[in-house]
Amino acid sequence: MKKTLQKVLLPIYLLAFLAFPAHADEGMWTLYNLPKAVYETMQQEGFQLPYGALYEGQDAIKNAVVNFSGYCSGVVVSPDGLVFTNHHCGFESIRSHSTVQHDYMLNGFCAKDYSEELPNEDMFVSFMVSQQDITDRVLGTGFYLQGAERQEAIIDSLQNELTRQAKTKDSTLHVDIDAFYEGNKFYATTYQDFTDLRLVFAVPKSMGKFGGETDNWMWPRQTCDFSVFRIYANPRTNGPAPYSKDNVPYHPKHWAPVSMQGYKAGDFAMTIGYPGSTSRYLSSYGIRERRDATNEPRAQVRGVKQEVMLRHMRADEAVRIKYDSKFAQSANYWKNSIGMNKCIDSIGLVNQKREYEEHIKSWQDSTGYLKGELDFDKMKDLYAKRSEAMKTFTFFRETFLGTSEFNTRAFRLNYMELQGPAEKPKKQYVEFKDNSAEWDASLDKEVMATLFRNYRQHVSAKYLPKFYRTIDTKFGGNYAAYVDYLWSKSALMKSGRKLYVNRKSFQKDPGTMYGLDLLEVMDALRTELLEHADEIDRQERLLCDAKIHMEQDLPHYSDANFTMRLSYGQVGGFDLGGRPSGYYTTAESMVEKMKKADENVEYFAEPIMHQLLSASDFGPYQDKTTGKMQLCFLTNNDITGGNSGSPMFDGKGRLIGLAFDGNWDSLSSDINFDHRLARCIGVDIRYVLYMMDKWGHADRLLKEIGAQ
Known part of the structure; x- marks a missing residue:
């Protein structure tokens, strides 16, 4: 049970303690047992899909969301296994393929066909297949009467047994057991991992990391924080396989429909991903x-x-x-x-x-x-x-x-x-x-x-x-x-x-x-x-x-532990001392920052980017209501580290953005969610597609995605 030791040897990200009841914009909820009260609130907020659309069946939204290499999140967006995640999540892959002669970080990368898509060592995507509560089984062993080594052995034994059972149905599955609610609950999660993951598209670092450390954790934001990978599979089984030149693009059970319809203030927004660690039950x-x-x-x-x-x-x-x-x-x-x-x-x-x-x-x-x-x-x-x-x-x-x-x-x-x-x-x-x-x-x-x-x-x-x-x-x-x-x-x-x-x-x-x-x-x-x-x-x-017993009439979510979670709320900004933040940024605001590159090198962008972001008409990529090219936007979805690359969905389950950051004004949200200030910063999916189109000329990828 590695997590017991990690609590001591790594930063103490213990499960956190909430001083206030849950709000509509607060909570990292497990999907398989999402409280009906939470779902009903989601409906009131604008979620239009049935309860089962989140977790149950082949077309469940969860089947499009992936754990990206054990440190980020991602989303499958095509029938041929394309995955969107953040640029900073793909950063090491982009760097590892770069040389002084072919600097993909500096110049970006776009594979023109399957043969140019670049394989990556030690990278993977993991799909959550199912999850179940096994608390009684764990605690029935006298778990908390044992020492740390014995506790670890109990978890390892159960994990191995459940994995063996899963493999009788599908040899590519494995099971992880994680502690929830500060160790008061234990859930077993079944996963399927794909290890042949190839880099397909990356914007230049000037865009993918625009603003650098100056803008990190800050708002307003204009960073085009995305990269594109493809899952490859065994050509006979469409299942996981080690890298091979004979592997073929994976055909997923479900992929997220990409929307060109945008959003407005107050619209429902939902984020599903793999938040790493929060500490809201912490003393x-x-x-x-x-x-x-x-x-x-x-x-x-x-x-x-x-x-x-x-x-x-x-x-x-x-x-x-x-x-x-x-x-x-x-x-x-x-x-x-x-x-x-x-x-x-x-x-x-x-x-x-x-x-x-x-x-x-x-x-x-x-x-x-x-x-x-x-x-x-x-x-x-x-x-x-x-x-x-x-x-x-x-x-x-x-x-x-x-x-x-x-x-x-x-x-x-x-x-x-x-x-x-x-x-x-x-x-x-x-x-x-x-x-x-x-x-x-x-x-x-x-x-x-x-x-x-x-x-x-x-x-x-x-x-x-x-x-x-x-x-x-x-x-x-x-x-x-x-x-x-x-x-x-x-x-x-x-x-x-x-x-x-x-x-x-x-x-x-x-x-x-x-x-x-x-x-x-x-x-x-x-x-x-x-x-x-x-x-x-x-x-x-x-x-x-x-706390849970004292507030037993309220639904409670467990702290993040890098298992799949759902958060929901609305599109919208915040007010800081009478100064409204606004809830989206525009191409004009980015051009203004680009012009300050002489004062701050982190606002540098190539001439072509100045040209693209200064266009008078952005065609189908500009917002139909504001008439603007919207770059990044805010929601009050509840996120933390690990949520980077998480898909941001509208009320119909359509992809409208990728989460990539929180805001400076609420960086204590890992231990106390401030519903007045805590915001999720996402890159608008239309900005993503615009760069793929006008900079990358990635027609084959855009056709594959089929955004509407």
Whole structure:
């Protein structure tokens, strides 16, 4: 049961706590058991399809929505398996196919026929087949009377058993079990994965990432944030198959009809996708920890790291291509952490949640429910005990995990599968493949040295790995000199070289010793955090249980956990201090920003884009009511990370856009949904099609999609 450990080792995205009853525009609802009260409200808001159209039958909307490679969402839009997702979701694929000579990030990409569609390693789409509640089966094992390892074994055993049963019907299926409602419920979800996924279309980065970090999480927005892929399948079965040149385009059960009809303020809007993690059942103590021990150190370290990265990327185009995706991933939640903390403090969220907990405590005293089990004083004490270790772990993770190729290899070294004869230990080895095309030594080395110094400045001496003594005694405190020594003397960076793990040369290798020093500190932090993790998790689970029982006359949704969810509401803007936001942007507003590229390079766009967005007539792509070319729009749909690429549907189940961002004014919505301010930013599907048509001349794709 990996998620138990992840709650400790990754940012603490525990299930969150709502201080207010659910609103029509709030909620991430599972589809298979969507409350009838919620469906009835959807109908009142303008949803025109029957209840079963969401989940049941071959033509159910869920059958067009995909988990995109385990980090985003997407939607199938044609009978030949075309998938729309966001540009930033396809960013790594676009980057990996790019070279200085053929820079698809800079220049975009459009496959003119099937033969030009580009395959991708380690990418997939996953369709949800079905979902069921197996809570009684899990808890019937005495689940919460067991230790963490035994709990993991129970989940793994059930998951394997259910997968075996699913495979008797279809060998391409598998089952995942996930905890819902802070572990008070468990659902089993059956999936079918397709691993032959090929890049078909991408706009230039100037459009797909227009506004860059300047506009990230902001409104108004003009970013043309989409990319297009195609699912390929076994030619005999139309089922999943590893990549093969003989595979053919997949013919899906259902695909989303693409609408050219647009929207207006107040129209029904629905988003279906795979939101990653929210924490709305989280206690006030958990929110404080999230602010101080996760968001604050994450933003600090990433800010330092990104300054180094950006300098190297701007100096060398080849380096930029290698690191564009890495920088974007780092910067996204750097800014999110800053914005979330700002919102937490500006609305006094910690105090709001504490007051609500007093309300629960009073209810608990009057009813006796969970009396003697849910203990707010104990919760406060437990969080306080792990506070320093949690903050340090964030500094450690952001400094050493995945921040350079050397660090990555130093950690992987201890988990790699040994090669060579088992009966001859001295001939057993590990070997790193040559991936030098993915990193730059100069950038990585400066990042390492800079972050070494930064880590020391922010954590207690007891959490310093032993190699800091080496830096002081042998290198006179010169971090860069120590990093140069590691890279030059260690065999870790010798790609393609066999590293014999049971020989003295390996054990004395400075990279091996460095990695062991890091593991020692990480294990110490893990031990310290695990000491209180189970009881904190239990208290948070009981808190969620108490809230649901206290409000049992209301429907409640579970926090996001990267399973399929539906959110709904209306198209419309928000009001911030008497300033109406507007609910869509136009081509004119983008051209105005483009003209400011001399002041801000993130508003640069090629001359052809100026020309296309300055057209006097946008034909069928302009809105029939406003007469404008509408680019991006707002709804009050409830989204979070993972929803990127989620289809946005109108009341008839037609695709009107792709969700790609939330707004700065409500970045605390992962832990408290503010129905006044929380908005979903989507790219208008007509803008998507316009770029495919007028820039990409992708006639074959437009014909395949058949937008109406």
